[in-house]
Amino acid sequence: MKGIVVNEFGGPEVLEHVEMQIPKIKKNEVLIEVIHTSVNYADIKNRSGRKWKGSMPFVPGLDAAGKVVEVGEKVQQFRPGDRVICFPRLGSYAEYAVANEKLTFSIPEQLDFTSAAACPTVGFLSYHLLKSIARINDGDSVLIHAAAGGVGNTAVQLAKIFGAGSVIGTVSREEKRQVVKEAGADHVIGYENFADRVKEITEGKGVDIVLDSVSGRIFEESLDCLSHFGRLVHFGNTSGSTGTVEAKQLHASCRSVLGFSLGTTRKERPEMLQDTAAGVLQYMTTGQLDIKVGKKLPLRHAREAHQLMESRKSVGKIILEVN
Numbered sequence: 001m002k003g004i005v006v007n008e009f010g011g012p013e014v015l016e017h018v019e020m021q022i023p024k025i026k027k028n029e030v031l032i033e034v035i036h037t038s039v040n041y042a043d044i045k046n047r048s049g050r051k052w053k054g055s056m057p058f059v060p061g062l063d064a065a066g067k068v069v070e071v072g073e074k075v076q077q078f079r080p081g082d083r084v085i086c087f088p089r090l091g092s093y094a095e096y097a098v099a100n101e102k103l104t105f106s107i108p109e110q111l112d113f114t115s116a117a118a119c120p121t122v123g124f125l126s127y128h129l130l131k132s133i134a135r136i137n138d139g140d141s142v143l144i145h146a147a148a149g150g151v152g153n154t155a156v157q158l159a160k161i162f163g164a165g166s167v168i169g170t171v172s173r174e175e176k177r178q179v180v181k182e183a184g185a186d187h188v189i190g191y192e193n194f195a196d197r198v199k200e201i202t203e204g205k206g207v208d209i210v211l212d213s214v215s216g217r218i219f220e221e222s223l224d225c226l227s228h229f230g231r232l233v234h235f236g237n238t239s240g241s242t243g244t245v246e247a248k249q250l251h252a253s254c255r256s257v258l259g260f261s262l263g264t265t266r267k268e269r270p271e272m273l274q275d276t277a278a279g280v281l282q283y284m285t286t287g288q289l290d291i292k293v294g295k296k297l298p299l300r301h302a303r304e305a306h307q308l309m310e311s312r313k314s315v316g317k318i319i320l321e322v323n
């Protein structure tokens, strides 16, 4: 089969489109013919050496949509021909991927492979962040950083679906504002002095929830505009720096700082994702959630896809067409 391999850490040029072996399944796994996969920011971090701790070479990619072609002897829920999304064990930038049955989910017939491929990481993550980690309540105000991106744009839509009051999104470029508005945000602002702007919008109170994937200065400033009883969820560090919080910033104000990783959840508590999958796919089936696809490229153009995401010019998801 053809796939993308990383032999050494580096820029997009280290992504090589080569011939490779079809992976072998274990007893509890399914082999999937990948139709589409997607680019996630973690792929950039893995490729450049900021995250990857596994062996070399490796196939990048966290999620895929495709068709089951073979099932392990202990697999109960799937058979060849089923249309599925999955979080594969060995990377998804390839014509075939293997995934544990617990990390494989049926695609409802109303969804095409493009929508399905856009959903696993950003849909599951945004749903879980808002519902289970930030415990969103009706009327809550929500600040979402990098709101035009894959996670951000999905989280804006889901916050509204979950009954948020005011949703505020941050973006770095003027031309990204429109897609965040279209996703349902009430306000779209830049990063410059965003805490002051958020306080203005919320009449001094601050927001009930912040979703922060940028970290560093953005994390610290987010605490300046988090209301009493507010929840700040830290789940990424696109800025490359870490933010700090002092205990005294939390106690009297009844505020919480929470962390979440879909990777750790997939590894240690995959069963937690069953309800999440059902919820996300239900909203997609009814059309309430429409995860934005900003760009589709063939798999062999993975370098271009990574360049686009790193340029901070992409909006929504970048899909890689495999088959």
Ligand SMILES: NC(=O)c1ccc[n+]([C@@H]2O[C@H](COP(=O)([O-])OP(=O)(O)OC[C@H]3O[C@@H](n4cnc5c(N)ncnc54)[C@H](OP(=O)(O)O)[C@@H]3O)[C@@H](O)[C@H]2O)c1
Binding pocket: 039, 040, 041, 042, 121, 122, 125, 146, 147, 148, 149, 150, 151, 152, 170, 171, 172, 173, 176, 213, 214, 235, 236, 237, 238, 239, 240, 260, 261, 262, 263, 309, 310, 312, 313, 314, 315, 316, 317
């Ligand atoms: N915890 C988890 O399990 C989990 C899972 C998936 C994703 N994530 C995190 O969620 C975030 C979004 O992921 P995504 O795949 O949906 O990517 P994305 O949002 O589509 O693209 C990344 C965006 O991050 C923003 N950004 C802010 N500072 C940046 C910087 N210094 N360099 C590059 N981009 C920067 C850019 O938007 P602006 O230019 O508008 O700021 C950029 O468009 C990432 O931090 C990712 O690691 C976490």
